[in-house]
Amino acid sequence: MAVLNILRYPDPRLHRVAEPVREVDDRIRQLVRDMAETMYAAPGIGLAATQVDVHLRVIVIDVSEARDQLRVFVNPEIVERSDDTKVYEEGCLSVPGIYDEVERPDRVTVRALDENGEPFTLQADALLAVCVQHEIDHLNGRVFVQYLSRLKQSRIKSRLLKAERAVA
Ligand code: QAP
Ligand code: CO
Numbered sequence: 001m002a003v004l005n006i007l008r009y010p011d012p013r014l015h016r017v018a019e020p021v022r023e024v025d026d027r028i029r030q031l032v033r034d035m036a037e038t039m040y041a042a043p044g045i046g047l048a049a050t051q052v053d054v055h056l057r058v059i060v061i062d063v064s065e066a067r068d069q070l071r072v073f074v075n076p077e078i079v080e081r082s083d084d085t086k087v088y089e090e091g092c093l094s095v096p097g098i099y100d101e102v103e104r105p106d107r108v109t110v111r112a113l114d115e116n117g118e119p120f121t122l123q124a125d126a127l128l129a130v131c132v133q134h135e136i137d138h139l140n141g142r143v144f145v146q147y148l149s150r151l152k153q154s155r156i157k158s159r160l161l162k163a164e165r166a167v168a
Pocket of ligand 2: 091092093094134138
């Protein structure tokens with residue numbers, strides 16, 4: 001097990017499009033374990049492989065209060081979206097300290113493979129629906145700040161670059 005390094009916006013690697021997993025093998029299961037450990041250590045409620053610089057379509061999510069309901073999605077696909085939308089204040093482990101409102105479909109149906117390569121379908125609402133959409137965006141190279149105005153994006157970029165310089 002290992003806590004992996006999380007890429008920070010505006011790292012260009014966050015905009016790579018992840019490749020589908022060809023086979024859910026031990027290498028993928030090891031990645032899932034490391035991603036889960038990384039997410040719990042942060043702590044966060046969701047993490048996409050893109051954020052740890054692995055460009056494969058793998059996501060881990062745990063929105064439970066007790067932090068004991070890990071959900072694993074390999075090759076996730078949204079197969080249905082509700083017409084009604086909801087605004088939620090999102091954050092991201094790759095955009096530390098920044099939170100802002102994003103509007104998305106209120107409910108989604110997701111099809112994916114689990115850590116054993118078994119297909120499943122999940123109807124997600126509330127926070128889980130927000131999180132699944134946010135994480136699938138990462139696999140497509142999209143970070144939530146890209147839904148915000150250009151002005152906000154550029155302010156967030158300078159703030160995070162400045163924070164990086166302060167650490168270095
Ligand atoms: C994505 O985000 C998400 O800024 C997961 O300093 C967020 O786990 C989906 C975090 C909101 C739905 C709603 C962020 C931790 C964690 C920070 C996270 C920070 C420390 C974010
Ligand atoms: Co994120």
